[in-house]
Amino acid sequence: xxxxxxxxxxxxxxxxxxxGYLLDTEYGHAPGEREPESLLESKALHEQAVRSTVQLVVxxxxxxxxxxGLINAAPDHPSKRFLATQxxxxxxxxxxxxxxxxxxxxxxxxxxxxIDQLANPHLVAxxxxxxxxxxxxxxxxxxxxxxxxxxxxxFSVFEMMQAANAQMNPKFAxxxxxxxxxxxxxxxxxENRIGSLIKEFPERKPEVxxxxxxxxxxxxxxxxxxxxxxxxxxxxxxxxxxxSGDVAKPSKWxxxxxxxxxxxxxxxxxxxxVLKEFKTRLGRIGLEYQTPSxx
Amino acid sequence: xxxxxxxxxVLATEDFLEEVHSFEFWFQAxxxxxxxxxxxxxxxxESPVLSEGDREALVTTLCNYCVxxxxxxxxxxxxxxxxxxxxxxxxxATQAVDEARHxxxxxxxxxxxxxxxxxxxxxxxxxxxxxxFRDRLGRLVESKDWEAAxxxxxxxxxxxxxxxxxTHAQTADPVTREVLEGxxxxxxxxxxxxxxxxxxxxxxxPHMRTRLAEIRKELDPLVLGTFEETLEELDTPRDxxxxxxxxxxxxxxxxxxxx
Numbered sequence: 001x002x003x004x005x006x007x008x009x010x011x012x013x014x015x016x017x018x019x020g021y022l023l024d025t026e027y028g029h030a031p032g033e034r035e036p037e038s039l040l041e042s043k044a045l046h047e048q049a050v051r052s053t054v055q056l057v058v059x060x061x062x063x064x065x066x067x068x069g070l071i072n073a074a075p076d077h078p079s080k081r082f083l084a085t086q087x088x089x090x091x092x093x094x095x096x097x098x099x100x101x102x103x104x105x106x107x108x109x110x111x112x113x114x115i116d117q118l119a120n121p122h123l124v125a126x127x128x129x130x131x132x133x134x135x136x137x138x139x140x141x142x143x144x145x146x147x148x149x150x151x152x153x154x155f156s157v158f159e160m161m162q163a164a165n166a167q168m169n170p171k172f173a174x175x176x177x178x179x180x181x182x183x184x185x186x187x188x189x190x191e192n193r194i195g196s197l198i199k200e201f202p203e204r205k206p207e208v209x210x211x212x213x214x215x216x217x218x219x220x221x222x223x224x225x226x227x228x229x230x231x232x233x234x235x236x237x238x239x240x241x242x243x244s245g246d247v248a249k250p251s252k253w254x255x256x257x258x259x260x261x262x263x264x265x266x267x268x269x270x271x272x273x274v275l276k277e278f279k280t281r282l283g284r285i286g287l288e289y290q291t292p293s294x295x
Numbered sequence: 296x297x298x299x300x301x302x303x304x305v306l307a308t309e310d311f312l313e314e315v316h317s318f319e320f321w322f323q324a325x326x327x328x329x330x331x332x333x334x335x336x337x338x339x340x341e342s343p344v345l346s347e348g349d350r351e352a353l354v355t356t357l358c359n360y361c362v363x364x365x366x367x368x369x370x371x372x373x374x375x376x377x378x379x380x381x382x383x384x385x386x387x388a389t390q391a392v393d394e395a396r397h398x399x400x401x402x403x404x405x406x407x408x409x410x411x412x413x414x415x416x417x418x419x420x421x422x423x424x425x426x427x428f429r430d431r432l433g434r435l436v437e438s439k440d441w442e443a444a445x446x447x448x449x450x451x452x453x454x455x456x457x458x459x460x461x462t463h464a465q466t467a468d469p470v471t472r473e474v475l476e477g478x479x480x481x482x483x484x485x486x487x488x489x490x491x492x493x494x495x496x497x498x499x500x501p502h503m504r505t506r507l508a509e510i511r512k513e514l515d516p517l518v519l520g521t522f523e524e525t526l527e528e529l530d531t532p533r534d535x536x537x538x539x540x541x542x543x544x545x546x547x548x549x550x551x552x553x554x
Binding site: 009010011014015018019022026027064065068069071072076077080081083084085087088090091092094095098108111 | 394
């Protein structure tokens with residue numbers, strides 16, 4: 001165990017993250033990059049951008065609370081140290097997505113009310129399931145919930161958003177690329193660290209699997225609500241791109257061309273991708289994926 | 296990570312706090328003394344071979360530093376959940392990673408000194424007063440009492456560590472000195488956070504001072520007891536021992552929390 005955990009040291013984190021892929025960035029993107037004018041001027045696109053960024057802030061606040069809350073419950077020094085780096089990664093994500101809200105025109109004194117008003121209630125319920133385990137100091141359930149389920153979801157959501165924004169909004173796509181690199185590390189730790197603990201405490205499996213099922217249900221409900229009223233914004237975005245002479249280049253993500261996909265198709269490819277990843281990762285650590293009921 | 300240098304003191308209060316509690320500001324602060332210094336020390340820097348007695352004393356001291364840093368890591372991370380606002384949560388996240396780094400560089404130094412099972416060695420050599428302090432801090436954090444936990448963690452504990460590390464660095468071997476000097480730079484930032492936040496709260500609620508004084512009355516003997524026990528183990532002459540306690544009391548007073 002100590003050999004693999006040495007790869008997750010503070011020293012490695014310093015060299016690979018702040019002194020590596022974040023070097024020469026400002027809030028995760030290149031200095032001087034801005035949100036595109038077309039986004040800021042279009043009511044539908046602007047509302048969609050604010051709403052989706054609020055969900056990122058809500059998710060990252062949950063991740064910050066969970067990773068910091070798990071440090072006290074961690075059974076060894078190397079896990080505590082890794083979770084400290086994850087805590088700071090999540091704090092950075094809160095910072096950069098909050099900054100994006102400011103860049104989109106949300107006033108500082110309206111930040112909390114904007115988040116309260118636009119937070120997806122299913123995402124809030126998803127977070128509550130995880131934070132209940134963390135509050136109890138349950139390290140195994142907490143790490144599975146945080147580093148496999150939450151981070152696995154975030155990883156795919158960020159990847160899809162990055163692919164969808166690569167052409168029209170390089171600033172946001174660049175912001176997302178650093179978070180994707182972070183999430184990859186977090187998921188890796190979850191898989192590596194928790195497998196041995198599941199072997200050691202097999203009696204914990206049913207409870208942890210139930211948590212995964214509950215969290216997956218709320219995740220699917222989150223996706224369903226998030227994509228439910230996006231048709232107008234999608235249409236507007238494609239119309240503006242055509243007017244500006246920017247021909248949307250095909251943007252394939254897991255077999256779906258995001259430049260022409262309907263909201264339903266995007267929800268479907270996202271849900272399928274995340275659930276497939278869950279099955280694979282849970283299998284690797286000795287847990288059986290539990291299918292949630294349809295929201 | 297490359298944001299142009301900002302002079303925080305010209306900013307309005309809210310913008311100042313947003314700036315100095317950010318990840319970006321943290322990275323600019325640590326970059327200067329951590330880049331090209333893996334595990335807090337210049338590669339190739341050598342230390343003279345220590346006598347067995349000196350090595351034993353250093354191992355005991357470093358083991359107790361590890362207890363302190365683990366306590367600080369658990370304290371800082373535990374406070375994130377109930378910190379009053381976003382900027383404070385982000386600052387505490389930077390502090391958590393600082394404390395974790397301190398723990399890592401100290402464990403690395405123990406390994407260089409030939410300690411194979413550091414966790415077991417720490418358990419054997421941990422100072423009783425320090426362990427009592429850890430329990431007390433843990434209870435304050437668990438009770439989610441922001442002012443009390445912040446005072447115990449970012450004023451009392453950080454002042455204790457600052458004093459000890461700064462004093463020790465003056466006589467330490469070159470490798471240990473460099474490691475400790477890097478840690479002291481972080482401690483200054485952590486103390487500043489406690490001083491700034493509690494200072495503003497005290498300005499609005501002066502009666503809070505009585506409550507903090509009560510906490511201090513309980514924790515000071517544990518800090519001084521820790522010094523006494525450690526100096527006893529290190530065979531420090533009795534007449535040289537009060538100096539460390541005086542330095543600690545002076546550090547707390549400089550932050551505006553004198554008795």
